[in-house]
Amino acid sequence: MHIRLQEIIPTYFEKAQTTDSEIWGEKISFNKGEHIHIVAPSGSGKTSLIHFIYGLRKDYEGTISYLDENIKKFSLEKFSTFRQKNLSIVFQDLRLFTNQTVSNNIELKRQLNPYHPAEKIEEMAERLGIVNKLNRLASTCSYGEQQRIAIIRSLMQPFDFLLLDEPFSNLDENNRNKAFELINEECEVRNASMIFADLKELDFFKGERILKL
Numbered sequence: 001m002h003i004r005l006q007e008i009i010p011t012y013f014e015k016a017q018t019t020d021s022e023i024w025g026e027k028i029s030f031n032k033g034e035h036i037h038i039v040a041p042s043g044s045g046k047t048s049l050i051h052f053i054y055g056l057r058k059d060y061e062g063t064i065s066y067l068d069e070n071i072k073k074f075s076l077e078k079f080s081t082f083r084q085k086n087l088s089i090v091f092q093d094l095r096l097f098t099n100q101t102v103s104n105n106i107e108l109k110r111q112l113n114p115y116h117p118a119e120k121i122e123e124m125a126e127r128l129g130i131v132n133k134l135n136r137l138a139s140t141c142s143y144g145e146q147q148r149i150a151i152i153r154s155l156m157q158p159f160d161f162l163l164l165d166e167p168f169s170n171l172d173e174n175n176r177n178k179a180f181e182l183i184n185e186e187c188e189v190r191n192a193s194m195i196f197a198d199l200k201e202l203d204f205f206k207g208e209r210i211l212k213l
Contacts, residue, residue, distance in 0.1 A: 001031075001032040001066070001067060001086070001160050002029045002030060002031045002032065002066075002067070003029065003030040003053060003064065003065070003066055003161060004027075004028070004029045004030075004063075004064070004065045004066075004068070005023065005026070005027070005028050005029075005030075005053075005062070005063075005064055006027050006062050006063040006064075006065070007025050007026070007027065007061070007062040007063070008023070008024060008025070008049075008052065008060050008061070008062035008063070008064060009024050009025050009060060009061045009062060010024075010045055010048050010052075010059060010060050010061075011059045011060060011061060012059065013045065017043075017044070017045075020212065021044070021212065021213055022211045022212045022213070023038070023049065023211055023212075023213050024045070024213065025062075028211075030161070030193055030195060031193065032160045032161070032191065032192065032193050033191045033192065033193055034193050034208045034209065035187070035193065035194045035196070035205075035208055035209075036193065036194070036195050036196065036208065036209045036210075036211065037196050037198070037201065037202070037205050037209070037210045037211070038195065038196065038197040038198075038211050038213055039198065039199075039200060039201050039210060039211070039212050039213065040197050040198070040199065040212075040213035041199060041200075041213075042199065044213045045213060046165065046166075046197045046198075046199075046213055047092050047165055047197075048060075049197065049213065050089070050091075050092075050163050050165045050195075050197055052064060053161075053163060053195070054083070054087060054089050054163055055071050055074065055079050055083070058072055066082065066086070084112055084113040084157060084158075085113065085158055085159075086158070086159060086160045086161065087159055087160070087161050087163070088154045088155070088157055088159035088161075088162050088163070089154060089162070089163040089164075089165070090147075090150050090151055090154045090162075090163070090164050090165060090167040091150065091165055092165040092166050092169075094146050094147065094149075094150045095150075096138045096146055096149060096150060096153075097138065098137065098138045098139035099137065099138075099139065100137070100138060101134065101135055101136060101137055101138070102125075102130065102133045102134050102135070102136060102137075102138050102141065102149050103121065103134040103135060105138050105149055105153060106121050106149065106152050106153045106156060107121065107156075109153045109154075109156045109157060110156035110157070112157065113157050113158060114156070114157075115155075115156060115157050115158045115159075116155070116156055120156075121134070121152065121156070122134065124152045124155065124182060125148075125152060127178060127182055128148040128151070128152065128175070128178055128179055128182065129148070129175065129178070130145050130148050130149065133145055133149075142170075143170045144170040144171050144172075144175065147167060147168065147169070147170055147171060147179075148171070148175070148179060150167070151167055151179050151182070151183065152182075155182070155183070155186050158190070159190065159192055160190070160192050160193065161192060161193045161195060162183070162186075162187060162192055162193070162194050162195070163195050163197075164183070164194065164195065164196045164197065165197050166197065166198050166199065167179070167183075167196075168180070168198075169198075176204070177204060180204060180205065197213070
């Protein structure tokens with residue numbers, strides 16, 4: 001399986017903004033199983049790119065295709081089913097249900113298309129140091145704790161591609177390493193691709209490809 005980007009440019013960009021990019025305006029494929037690090041300084045459209053690939057936004061020129069099908073032609077129902085089976089994400093703004101418990105936030109996602117049994121939630125929460133938060137409202141957690149919640153939530157479903165938009169921005173080195181280790185293990189087991197977008201190149205992430213946005 002692959003994701004193919006063909007001359008993608010946000011409609012709101014000036015041409016000069018894409019001059020040095022290795023993604024905007026280019027023809028590029030992301031293949032299942034490879035790990036890609038997208039280095040995207042502020043203002044380069046990092047979150048827009050992640051949202052384009054996830055199908056949340058269509059304000060771009062060019063074509064994004066999954067298995068050679070243009071995603072702009074997907075119906076809402078088809079894209080919803082596709083995401084449940086093939087595509088998971090950690091949003092930069094996390095998008096948790098803050099009035100729900102941490103456990104409910106993760107379990108609601110798991111129930112949509114279960115990959116792991118329910119007991120895996122506690123195991124992952126233990127590994128990432130938030131097991132004592134499971135029965136608390138997400139709104140009572142720090143932003144770093146919420147990032148770990150969002151990471152665990154993203155791992156509850158099947159996926160061939162995992163999209164990560166600055167998933168560790170509020171984590172210290174120890175928690176960042178634990179979170180990355182968990183994500184990496186899950187991707188390896190599934191032979192899934194990790195598409196990791198961040199503001200700068202991160203030493204601990206050894207991607208097969210590093211692309212400047």
